[in-house]
Amino acid sequence: MAIEQPDMTLKAIGFVKNQVAQPVQGGWEEVISEIVIDRRLTDALDGLEEFSHIVVLFWMHKTSGEPTLKVHPRGKIEFPLVGLFATRSPRRPNPVGETTVRLLERRGNILKVRGLDAINGTPVIDIKPYIPRRHSVAGARVPPWVTKSGGISQRLEDIYRRLMDGYGPQHWWPAESPFEVMVGAVLTQSAAWSNVEKAIAGLKGAGALSPEALRRLPLAELARLIRPCGYYNAKAVKLKSLARWLGEFCGDDLNRLSAHDTDTLRRELLSIHGVGEETADSILLYAVGKPVFVIDAYTRRIISRLGLAPQDTSYAACQALFRDNLPVDSGLFNEYHALLVSLAKDVCRPRPLCPKCCLADKCPSRIVK
Structure with missing residues (x-):
């Protein structure tokens, strides 16, 4: 027996304002955006500035094409084919995006945030405060492919954030x-x-x-x-x-x-x-x-010292370390590689300056004096 679904009306409460014109698959961590809320809703923001993080729900209006019911997570064929709703793929029956972001500032009806993965002009449909006891579930169960991808992915993402904090955008080449x-x-x-x-x-x-x-x-x-x-x-x-x-x-x-x-x-x-x-x-x-990760002597030195180098030390295997565990995005690969070069030239030299390294506490090869 078919169940008739009710019609729904969704109204945007504001829009995203930033410098990102087209959707990309990664590199959003340092993107600064403004969420411009309808002025008639300004009073509804009172008290939000007391939270360090907020949850933003938005409509991915640039998503096109019919959703595929079965997908490989993150578009990687080495991950199992699973149902669309078991992933965070943007191509959904209702293209609703949801991201937890850092709230940097509130100015009237404008929220300044970091880390919102939405392009300029994206309609915002709701905002909620991030409350740890509600949004962080202890002992949550996930499929093995999530755990497998998450361990190395999280390390690589943490390294990227630390390098970005330490060296800033490199604007290379x-x-x-x-x-x-x-x-x-x-x-x-x-x-x-x-x-x-x-x-x-x-x-x-x-x-x-x-x-x-x-x-x-x-x-x-x-x-x-x-x-x-x-x-x-x-x-x-x-x-x-x-x-x-x-x-x-x-x-x-x-x-x-x-x-x-x-x-x-x-x-x-x-x-x-x-x-x-x-x-x-x-x-x-x-x-x-093109989204390819460059492997050079600097990159090999750093991943080896961090204990991330694959057993197969071929160029292709080292490249796969980044390609398979990070969003495949040219902007992210560009910045990440350039940051590794800066680290290698600055402190991760053939004779390393470990006490000055922003990754020292995570490096099993660090020299302690």
């Missing part, structure tokens, strides 16, 4: 164009970044920082211009190969690269002379905006 990122990714092989900057400045000064200009430039002249970064003869050949590939693959239109799926584009990049996995992934992440 420092370049004026995607092609400059690609050139820098090649030049930085076995080179200090300060020397890469000198080499790029030389290319700019000669008007040679474009694929076409590199193809026209004599090999010896190119090598001379990039001499500060070391291995300049070999790197000149690599840059020539990269420039030739760009002309053949996309007609020097780098905007066309993003139209290709990540795996296809990665295989193409790896076919270029002098482009290995780290260089290819740096190009994918920083120049094209």
Whole structure:
């Protein structure tokens, strides 16, 4: 016997105001938003400022398409196929989002919050205070896949928060164009970044920082211009190969690269002379905006000392550590990798400065003096 469902009317009580224009899968922890409440409801906010956290319910108005009744949690095929209501997938019959956020400030009808995973203009449908004894359940049971994903995920997320608190946004890669990122990714092989900057400045000064200009430039002249970064003869050949590939693959239109799926584009990049996995992934992440995590010597050093390195120490296995335990998001991967580089250069050096490290209390390899 079918049960007739009643019609319902839902009214927004306000909207979200921030700098995020499109939905992403991660990196919301440090996003500052304002929740602008209908002025007629201002008095209903009285007393809310006494709570450190609030629960925000919102309508995910940009979610499109019919919901799938069975999904892999977080879109990861290594997790079991489960019912939609056993996950937090945004594609739901009623696209209601719910997030606990830090309440930073109340100004009249405006709430300033941190960590709200809603884009600019999102309708807000309700707000509740976060009360630990109601919202935190001791001994709650969850499926094994949640526990499996949660342990490492929580460690990686905690590391990210600590690094962000300690170093702030890195705004990496420092370049004026995607092609400059690609050139820098090649030049930085076995080179200090300060020397890469000198080499790029030389290319700019000669008007040679474009694929076409590199193809026209004599090999010896190119090598001379990039001499500060070391291995300049070999790197000149690599840059020539990269420039030739760009002309053949996309007609020097780098905007066309993003139209290709990540795996296809990665295989193409790896076919270029002098482009290995780290260089290819740096190009994918920083120049094209694809969600791949770059594994370099700094990252390997840090995850090894933290006891997070997989038994299989291959590039792919180390990359899977981040890909399988964090939201697959280019912005998050970009910032996380850049923060690891900053940590490695600052304190997690070959001879570490453990007492100054923001991760020292969580590091089994720390040196105690």
